[in-house]
Amino acid sequence: MLAHTIQPLYLISGFVVGALTGITGTGGGALMTPLLILVFQIHPVTAVGTDLLYASLTKASGTVVHSYNRTVDWKIVGWMAVGSIPMTALTLLALYYLDVHGDATQTLVTKILGLALFLTAISLIFRRQLAELYAGRIGSIDPRLSRNLTILTGAVLGVLVSISSVGAGAIGVTALILLYPEMPTLRIVGSGIAHSVPLTLIAGLGHWALGSIDWHLLSSLLVGSIPGIVIGSMLSQRIPEIVIRVTLSATLIVICAKFWFF
Secondary structure (H helix, E strand, O other): OHHHHOOHHHHHHHHHHHHHHHHHOOOHHHHHHHHHHHOOOOOHHHHHHHHHHHHHHHHHHHHHHHHHOOOOOHHHHHHHHHHHHHHHHHHHHHHHHOOOOOHHHHHHHHHHHHHHHHHHHHHHHHHHHHHHHHHHHOOOOOHHHHHHHHHHHHHHHHHHHHHHOOOOOHHHHHHHHHHOOOOOHHHHHHHHHHHHHHHHHHHHHHHHHOOOOOHHHHHHHHHHHHHHHHHHHHHOOOOOHHHHHHHHHHHHHHHHHHHHHO
8 A cells, every 4th residue: 555655756855855864964854845845846834744744753763873872962852842842832823823724824934944944054054163153252151041042942943843844953953052062063963853853743743733744745755765864874974064064055045045036
């Protein structure tokens, strides 16, 4: 039965995006959602909802690995969740009252998606420079303020991710680097991935309740992404990260312009 639901083009898309995610560690949602909207003409809200469940399932395996390797700070994950989960629920409620499949909601989703893509591109290009500038100008901050800003970061991600499915990776990791400059990068990445799972799962389930999940599309993407992530992870040590990040960022900016100006 599953063989009849798998669409080759969706499978290939899942493989390509999975490979790029494996190489860069970010960009899954930032690439998949625009691809579904612009290339396959999927309704923006359906593309977002489907990608959210796709992200939660694929990142769950990454969380297991990071948890096993003890590269997850569960306290930070909890603080981010304190902000993201309530805002996710409120954002989904707002989408419900706006008529999730209406023209106004479609316009809202595409505009916020464009903004999220732009912020993601900036995060990818200037992550190191932002961290160095922040460390030089501000340095370490009070732990209580760090906690409050972490909760605020989660709240912002809850809104962005629920509407656009973009931001949990690149934007979240960049924020954590600025808030916790002394924490090892791998632990920051692991914590960001771990927080992405409940965030995207709750948002995805909310979109399911709103009727904006394409299950045939989801199954095809998952079948393609699993080998793609494995191969991408293997290639990540052979391809200079800066080349991939700049290429990905340039692509996201072009897509952002497409959503905002065309």
